[in-house]
């Protein structure tokens with residue numbers, strides 16, 4: 001039996017249906033991008049309000065939730081791998097299994113039918129239904145599905161249950177209307193919609209009062225934020241003006257409509273971080289056109305030049321290798337542009353055909369796997385050399401670092417980031433510190449990914 005929930009337009013004003021389960025324990029894992037991390041925080045808040053508890057032990061949980069990603073085939077495969085392991089919990093203990101997020105939205109009932117041990121399937125606009133669907137699944141074993149996209153849902157008035165730390169995410173808009181031909185996001189997250197800036201600012205003030213030092217404003221295409229007479233530059237300025245917020249970041253802007261006013265905001269506000277993620281995808285005009293990116297190589301370079309005229313603003317990027325029909329010459333154009341821009345970091349992906357996207361319908365996925373792999377490896381190598389060169393330039397300089405917590409490799413070291421988002425690591429013994437502190441660090445050494453230093 002499928003228990004289907006439809007999202008009504010305007011459902012953001014409908015209060016939760018009153019359900020009072022005993023404190024069922026939920027274990028949740030999150031895959032994918034920061035937007036999914038943020039959605040998991042929203043989900044946690046919504047479930048806790050309805051009496052659910054959370055555990056970090058999957059074998060103690062009554063409910064296991066996977067908040068999933070669909071961006072590339074390997075994202076799907078990771079989730080299938082996890083689902084395989086969860087079967088055990090289902091067979092041994094009758095745990096309720098929920099799959100949420102972009103993969104749930106992408107595959108819908110097909111996923112429910114192919115993986116019969118999934119009880120609940122909810123897409124990114126359906127989370128208000130989750131407490132009720134889970135309660136129904138626990139008490140009656142009925143399956144639940146909520147995969148209707150909404151043009152309105154922004155989860156206004158729900159304060160995410162954040163993992164304590166230094167940084168807090170705020171999604172300022174949801175969805176994407178760009179329909180880059182390779183991308184599944186417009187289908188998994190639906191139409192673009194912005195949140196009311198008054199709600200965003202209240203939330204940001206609350207975060208400053210709770211001691212969060214950094215706010216990262218999120219959106220699939222964050223510079224599309226628009227609400228009445230507010231645009232994104234105005235929103236960033238207003239968040240930066242909140243006392244107590246040491247750093248404001250945003251991601252990801254789209255190169256095709258990067259607003260010049262946003263550059264003024266970055267240049268004029270010392271607490272708006274001077275680092276911009278500017279996804280290139282390809283350096284070839286033919287490929288950019290086929291991808292539907294809405295800019296040419298020349299326009300991208302002009303934007304980079306405009307950014308560079310405003311100061312030393314490090315750039316990072318995303319690149320896809322092996323998109324439909326990509327020739328050696330076209331791939332070389334990307335590689336050469338990477339060198340020319342000198343990115344601080346680049347995320348390099350193999351093209352992965354996504355069902356029903358424009359590219360899947362229009363173009364054959366014809367670059368052989370071995371060539372995709374080779375191109376990705378070459379670009380990663382090339383980027384490492386560029387990053388190392390950029391980082392080595394920092395040796396001998398003193399930088400402001402926001403202390404974030406234990407370094408990944410050793411609890412004897414702290415990790416933090418510079419304002420331009422370069423990772424810095426130093427020994428705890430050098431100086432007593434605590435997360436959230438802004439520290440001046442003298443850089444002594446550098447690798448392609450990390451600066452090593454000593455606090456002054």
Ligand code: SAH
Pocket residue numbers: 071072182183184219220221252253254279281318319320349350351352353354
């Ligand atoms: N909205 C962001 C991108 C979000 S997805 C933007 O436009 O900047 C993050 C990255 O995943 C994209 O920039 C792209 O490089 C990569 N990506 C998206 N779809 C892909 C696909 N089908 N195959 C490989 N990489 C993909």
Ligand code: SF4
Pocket residue numbers: 176177178179180183184185186220221254
């Ligand atoms: Fe995907 Fe393009 Fe939207 Fe980014 S802008 S989420 S790549 S469709």
Ligand code: F3S
Pocket residue numbers: 031032033034035036068069070071101102184185188189
């Ligand atoms: Fe993010 Fe993956 Fe969805 S990248 S928007 S979780 S498809």
